[in-house]
Amino acid sequence: MSETAQKVISGDIRAAARLISNIDNGLTGVRDILRELYPHTGNAYVIGITGAPGVGKSTLVDRLIENLRKRKKTVGVIAIDPTSPFSGGAILGDRIRMQRHSNDKEVFIRSLATRGHFGGLTLSTRGAIDVMDAMGKDYIIVETVGVGQDEVDIVKKAHTTVIVLTPGMGDDIQAIKAGILEAGDIFVINKADRAGVEKAMTDLMVMLDMGMNNGDDMKWHPPVIKTVAPEGKGIEEVITEIERHRSFIIQKRGNINPRRTESGAREELLEMIKGRIMEEVIGRLEKDDAFNVAVESIRSGEKDPYTASDEILSSHFL
Numbered sequence: 001m002s003e004t005a006q007k008v009i010s011g012d013i014r015a016a017a018r019l020i021s022n023i024d025n026g027l028t029g030v031r032d033i034l035r036e037l038y039p040h041t042g043n044a045y046v047i048g049i050t051g052a053p054g055v056g057k058s059t060l061v062d063r064l065i066e067n068l069r070k071r072k073k074t075v076g077v078i079a080i081d082p083t084s085p086f087s088g089g090a091i092l093g094d095r096i097r098m099q100r101h102s103n104d105k106e107v108f109i110r111s112l113a114t115r116g117h118f119g120g121l122t123l124s125t126r127g128a129i130d131v132m133d134a135m136g137k138d139y140i141i142v143e144t145v146g147v148g149q150d151e152v153d154i155v156k157k158a159h160t161t162v163i164v165l166t167p168g169m170g171d172d173i174q175a176i177k178a179g180i181l182e183a184g185d186i187f188v189i190n191k192a193d194r195a196g197v198e199k200a201m202t203d204l205m206v207m208l209d210m211g212m213n214n215g216d217d218m219k220w221h222p223p224v225i226k227t228v229a230p231e232g233k234g235i236e237e238v239i240t241e242i243e244r245h246r247s248f249i250i251q252k253r254g255n256i257n258p259r260r261t262e263s264g265a266r267e268e269l270l271e272m273i274k275g276r277i278m279e280e281v282i283g284r285l286e287k288d289d290a291f292n293v294a295v296e297s298i299r300s301g302e303k304d305p306y307t308a309s310d311e312i313l314s315s316h317f318l
Contacts, residue, residue, distance in 0.1 A: 005036040011135050013108055020110055023127040026279070034127055037134040042257040044076070044133040045246060048158030050144040050183075055164045056190040059229040061143050065101050066232075067239050068139055076132030076140040077109040078125060108132060125157060126271065155183050156267055159256055160245045162186045162238070165204070167196040181207060184222050186241050192226035192234065201226065220248055285312065 007015035022030045047064070049057050061077060068075050101107040110132075112124055125142065132140050144154050155161050163184035187208070189201055205224050223241050227234030249256055257264075285291045294308040 001036050002033055005033050005134075008033075008037060008131060008134050009040055009136075013105070016108065016131050016135055017110065020112075020124070020128045020131055023131070024112055024124040030127070034130060037130055041130045041133040044129075044137050044140045045160075045256060046129060046140045046142060046158045047242060048142050048144070048154035048161040049164060050154050050161065051164030055166045056229050057143050057164050060162075060164060060188065060190060060227065060235075060238075061141055062101070063229050063232055063235040064141060064238065065107055067235050069101075069104065069106065071239075073138040074106040074136065075108075076135065076137035077107070078128050078132070078140065078142045079109065079111045080125070080143060080145040081111045081113055108135065108137065126268075129157060156271075159249060160185045160242050162188055162242075164188045164190050165200065166191045167194050167200040185220060185245050186238065187222055187224045188227050188234070188238060189224065190227050190229055193228050197226060218252065220245065281317075285316070288312075288316075290315065 004015055004019055008019060019030065019033060023034075049061055049064075051057055058079070061079075065075050065077065101109065110128060112128060129140055129142070142154060142158060161184055163186070165187065167189060187204055189197060189204070191197075201224055208222055208224070225234055225237045225241060227238065229235070246256065253261065290312055294303070294312055297303040298305050298308055
């Protein structure tokens with residue numbers, strides 16, 4: 001086993017931080033280390049926190065960390081931040097909000113930039129989760145970038161997905177769109193000290209009840225919880241519901257590791273294959289003279305990008 005893998009398994013934060021950076025930057029050799037770490041994964045419980053920008057996800061995560069640490073649980077946090085238009089890195093707003101946990105050796109917070117990837121996550125998220133899992137973290141919280149209705153990718157990564165809403169922002173209407181209702185295991189109405197919270201809660205519960213009218217008693221019924229994250233109100237209830245959902249998963253599936261199910265293993269394998277195909281194909285195309293010729297032809301106005309892309313693909317793959 002490599003020295004890096006040994007250090008990560010022993011809980012070395014610096015080694016883990018460097019490895020996650022290397023994963024995010026796509027450096028060669030990281031796949032070999034992830035192969036070594038893989039047998040040591042599958043034990044952490046992954047919580048996804050998602051919702052539109054401005055609903056208070058980071059403050060909620062900060063309070064969840066506090067609550068879990070009071071329970072003597074170790075915590076890893078992956079905060080997906082918008083990409084800086086200048087450096088291409090993450091804009092570290094989330095880590096600033098969680099700064100008070102920086103001196104806690106049992107809390108490891110890492111920001112990743114979306115780098116143009118849609119769905120609220122980044123292509124490096126799976127690898128970062130595996131690193132923190134191999135470190136022995138009890139819980140891994142993944143906070144998505146907050147792109148709104150499209151961020152359902154987190155459902156594939158998390159055991160429990162928490163959808164955060166606020167009253168007065170039209171989130172009751174947003175929840176109807178794009179399968180958000182189906183994506184959430186727990187719904188949190190944050191900033192519950194605002195006007196309109198009761199209406200937002202009632203509307204959301206009605207919509208959830210409509211989705212439950214299928215006679216399936218074994219289906220999870222998502223709870224709706226009111227919180228005021230800056231004051232810590234409602235956080236205990238959120239943790240309680242997360243634990244209840246965890247018990248539900250174990251009762252229904254037998255364990256918490258989705259890789260032990262056919263659908264989980266299939267999804268992960270397809271994701272790995274897609275990632276490798278993208279890396280290989282784009283890498284080869286960018287080194288191909290035909291690609292550079294096509295770029296110049298588009299720049300000069302001789303060709304449109306549709307024709308140029310069709311020609312390159314047909315010459316290589318079709």
